[in-house]
Amino acid sequence: MSEGIDGRYHDEDERGFLSSYDPHVFAPAAVTVDVVALTIREGLPHVLLARRAAHPQRGLWALPGGFVRAQDSEAGPADPDLPDAALRVLAEKTPMPAEIHLEQLGTYGALDRDPRMRVISVAYMVFAPDLPDPGTGRDISEAAWVPWTTKEETAFDHARVLDDAVERARSKLEYTSLATAFLPPTFTITALRGVYEAIWGRALHAANFHRKILATPGFVEDTSELADRGGSGGGRRARLYRAGEAALLHPPLLRGAQ
Amino acid sequence: MSEGIDGRYHDEDERGFLSSYDPHVFAPAAVTVDVVALTIREGLPHVLLARRAAHPQRGLWALPGGFVRAQDSEAGPADPDLPDAALRVLAEKTPMPAEIHLEQLGTYGALDRDPRMRVISVAYMVFAPDLPDPGTGRDISEAAWVPWTTKEETAFDHARVLDDAVERARSKLEYTSLATAFLPPTFTITALRGVYEAIWGRALHAANFHRKILATPGFVEDTSELADRGGSGGGRRARLYRAGEAALLHPPLLRGAQ
DNA sequence: CCAAAAGTGTTTCTAATACACCCATGT
DNA sequence: ACATGGGTGTATTAGAAACACTTTTGG
Numbered sequence: 001m002s003e004g005i006d007g008r009y010h011d012e013d014e015r016g017f018l019s020s021y022d023p024h025v026f027a028p029a030a031v032t033v034d035v036v037a038l039t040i041r042e043g044l045p046h047v048l049l050a051r052r053a054a055h056p057q058r059g060l061w062a063l064p065g066g067f068v069r070a071q072d073s074e075a076g077p078a079d080p081d082l083p084d085a086a087l088r089v090l091a092e093k094t095p096m097p098a099e100i101h102l103e104q105l106g107t108y109g110a111l112d113r114d115p116r117m118r119v120i121s122v123a124y125m126v127f128a129p130d131l132p133d134p135g136t137g138r139d140i141s142e143a144a145w146v147p148w149t150t151k152e153e154t155a156f157d158h159a160r161v162l163d164d165a166v167e168r169a170r171s172k173l174e175y176t177s178l179a180t181a182f183l184p185p186t187f188t189i190t191a192l193r194g195v196y197e198a199i200w201g202r203a204l205h206a207a208n209f210h211r212k213i214l215a216t217p218g219f220v221e222d223t224s225e226l227a228d229r230g231g232s233g234g235g236r237r238a239r240l241y242r243a244g245e246a247a248l249l250h251p252p253l254l255r256g257a258q
Numbered sequence: 259m260s261e262g263i264d265g266r267y268h269d270e271d272e273r274g275f276l277s278s279y280d281p282h283v284f285a286p287a288a289v290t291v292d293v294v295a296l297t298i299r300e301g302l303p304h305v306l307l308a309r310r311a312a313h314p315q316r317g318l319w320a321l322p323g324g325f326v327r328a329q330d331s332e333a334g335p336a337d338p339d340l341p342d343a344a345l346r347v348l349a350e351k352t353p354m355p356a357e358i359h360l361e362q363l364g365t366y367g368a369l370d371r372d373p374r375m376r377v378i379s380v381a382y383m384v385f386a387p388d389l390p391d392p393g394t395g396r397d398i399s400e401a402a403w404v405p406w407t408t409k410e411e412t413a414f415d416h417a418r419v420l421d422d423a424v425e426r427a428r429s430k431l432e433y434t435s436l437a438t439a440f441l442p443p444t445f446t447i448t449a450l451r452g453v454y455e456a457i458w459g460r461a462l463h464a465a466n467f468h469r470k471i472l473a474t475p476g477f478v479e480d481t482s483e484l485a486d487r488g489g490s491g492g493g494r495r496a497r498l499y500r501a502g503e504a505a506l507l508h509p510p511l512l513r514g515a516q
Numbered sequence: 517c518c519a520a521a522a523g524t525g526t527t528t529c530t531a532a533t534a535c536a537c538c539c540a541t542g543t
Numbered sequence: 544a545c546a547t548g549g550g551t552g553t554a555t556t557a558g559a560a561a562c563a564c565t566t567t568t569g570g
Contacts, residue, residue: 185420234543235548237540238548
């Protein structure tokens with residue numbers, strides 16, 4: 001074992017060391033979580049945004065977010081892990097189904113990204129099927145599903161976070177079965193194609209898409225059921241599928257091609 | 259503008275709000291950066307590890323890391339952004355060339371991942387060409403390039419971080435020009451294939467790999483130079499290439515196939 | 517000359533694409 | 544009947560893989 005960089009502790013045992021620790025000395029930055037919750041409404045991707053109810057940047061649209069509860073406090077019990085914190089701050093804006101796809105996007109910590117102090121923000125993404133509009137009750141600040149192409153001003157660096165999320169979503173559709181996270185438990189191939197078309201922003205060849213999905217092992221599983229209606233203006237009733245076991249797609253569905 | 263959730267601030271202007279802020283109230287977690295620096299030595303991937311010089315877990319291998327400097331202090335000036343902090347803690351272990359590929363891996367914040375206190379760790383990845391062994395001078399704790407398959411015990415949750423880094427590296431070779439980051443400024447196609455073989459852990463077809471690389475626009479650029487020697491036991495001298503402009507590969511080099 | 521590594525030619529096979537066409541359902 | 548959307552058949556084409564072969568170098 002090597003000599004310590006800092007001589008102060010090298011003669012103590014670990015127990016003694018731990019009991020002498022003052023977290024505040026090493027805790028000069030605040031940690032928040034921000035959530036980019038995405039869904040598809042009427043063929044267009046939407047993101048859940050909330051009006052900031054407090055300073056700074058009060059009144060601007062912002063991603064649902066909040067401070068990580070590092071330990072038990074009067075605000076509530078500690079968040080066991082960062083995903084728990086993300087789900088907690090999201091639930092403060094709108095109710096979410098139990099089974100929800102959550103993944104980390106990245107962490108943003110530039111010195112000047114928050115005017116109050118040094119804030120390190122861990123951003124998460126949520127992919128959800130179409131959900132009701134958030135309530136606007138007394139303990140709920142105004143929140144809404146907003147098209148992700150919105151030109152309205154957003155707080156802090158949330159525009160950049162949203163851009164990163166969009167690119168991540170577009171890319172993950174190619175290589176993973178993520179698209180099913182935007183759909184209800186059973187869905188048609190056409191609905192799945194609608195997810196791709198909404199996120200990638202371009203039309204896909206229906207017939208070839210259909211075959212490609214069925215040729216990708218584990219992407220979807222056949223429920224021998226049919227959808228209720230064959231379309232608004234008539235049409236054959238589509239077969240219903242559910243999400244398969246595969247998380248990664250082999251082969252991938254590349255967006256470079258048609 | 260909506261009414262604030264917390265009524266305390268809704269009558270103050272933003273300037274007055276900011277001046278009343280006490281960061282310590284909202285700063286109950288420490289933030290660190292940890293760096294997974296990868297290189298390839300003799301055909302095998304290696305990671306830079308350092309023996310922990312201080313408690314806790316003194317003496318165990320750990321990723322290079324340290325606390326983010328959230329503001330100016332006696333330790334030094336504030337880190338302007340998280341990548342600056344990552345490069346700083348890496349440079350404390352071994353010198354690095356100026357041009358180095360750095361990217362964020364993810365953030366780890368489970369309640370019990372550090373016995374001292376709540377520590378949120380932002381992990382970064384560095385991809386480097388083969389570098390000299392780290393010095394072991396008086397201000398430098400013992401550090402070394404260790405094969406990434408090491409069975410030695412590592413501190414905290416660093417084994418999981420390393421696993422995530424390995425999977426990220428394997429995956430990014432498929433879709434990006436990342437492999438060139440492991441090589442010196444000019445290199446042969448065979449050396450590039452060596453990177454893929456080392457990271458993916460399997461042999462690739464030399465002739466087809468060669469053509470596939472040259473058929474991928476922007477991956478490599480021809481320098482009309484030849485490598486010095488054609489191999490240890492004789493052999494034709496290989497053409498030298500440098501990294502091209504493309505960051506994403508179209509088409510990708512999938513590892514599913516041969 | 518022989519071995520070793522770089523690089524090219526060519527055949528074979530698989531998969532993506534385009535487009536024609538049939539099926540099932542609502543109006 | 545006809546429009547609409549679901550789904551299949553099939554010819555063409557592009558790309559991946561396998562393997563034979565040539566080129567260039569060191570011993």
